[in-house]
Amino acid sequence: MVCLLRRPLYGLKQAPRAWFERFASVVTAAGFSPSAHDPTLFVHTSPRGRTLLLLYVDDMIITGDDSEYIAFVKSRLRDQFVMTDLGPLRYFLGIEVSSTSDDFYISQEKYIHDLLVRAALGDERTVETPMELNVKLQLTDGDPLPDPTRYRHLVGSLVYLAITRPDISYPVHILSQFVYAPTTVHYSHLLCVLRYLHGTITRRLFFPCSSSLQLQCYSDATWASDPSDCRSLSAYCVFLGGSLIAWKTKKQTTVSRSSVEAELRAMALLTAEVTWLR
Structure with missing residues (x-):
């Protein structure tokens, strides 16, 4: 009987989808709405502030301005699931988070x-x-x-x-x-x-609380840098105020016939990222 129970819970292809639908129905009934940009991010907005809930399989992060609503959500989740509250965020999926009153480190x-x-x-x-x-x-x-x-x-x-x-x-x-x-x-x-x-094992990403909400973006490209296929390389980084929030290095999908063309492709890649971020 235990084997039969474990099979439908963890062994079927539809198990992850069934679990997510069950969880989504609970948080939606509590007032959350799924984000249009990430289906595992749920958002609740009220006059008292905004609350965010991020889910990865069965691990979640809850944060926001409305402490009373966060307590209410935790209570609703405990009624439906066996849940452990680990307190302030310190460790999530191999990522360590530390904070002070003025900044965060990841x-x-x-x-x-x-x-x-x-x-x-x-x-x-x-x-x-x-x-x-x-x-x-x-x-x-x-x-x-x-x-x-x-x-x-x-x-x-x-x-x-x-x-x-x-x-x-x-x-x-x-x-x-x-x-x-x-x-x-x-x-x-x-x-x-x-x-x-x-x-360099102790190096961390720094996010000051006083950072502005202005995006600053930089892109670069190398022309025909790969000797095997002559394709160029695109790279970019995006800052929110003084905080680095996005970066990427990617080989271009086609061969650029000039350094200008390679630079423009890198800028196009960055523009798509900034459009999504905004």
Whole structure:
């Protein structure tokens, strides 16, 4: 009977959808409305302020101006689900949050530490930069790894780490292009990124409470930087006041025939991001 119960709860394809519909019906009855930009973000607005509820599977963040309504929502959720209130936000999906009366900090220090343990570097060396300047890696560099599983696992972990570490966005973008057939040269550059993280494990993103609500955006592009297909690279970052809130490094989908064309494609990518943010 236990196996039959676990099967419909966790083993069926429709289980996640059924769970989300059940949860959404409860919070909607409590006064929330789903956001048009993210279906897992629920918003409640009243004369006393705005309340936000963000859901990821069965973990959630509740924040807002109306403390009385937040207490009411918690009470309604306890009536419907077995729920644990962990207090002020400190840790969520591998992301650490610390705050004072004037600012917030976001980091993944524990995540980096666990990643370095899994990588088993074998020494305590550190480097100043995650990747050397003007490195152009190719599929044929070095000898193929006999077992690429570790390389794929570490690069996948770095992709998630880039959520709070924009300084590794570019090298992760480069290394992720070789997960299909990594070589010893690619793996050596991966170890360089890990040694850089070992020396900068305490770095955090800073969000001051006094920051303005004005968006400032910057974009850049490299022209025909990939020797294998001559495609260019787009990159951008977006600040809300003095806080970095969005960034991306992405290879362009078509070949740009001039540096101006590459720059315009990067600006178009940034414009789409800013339109969504606004």
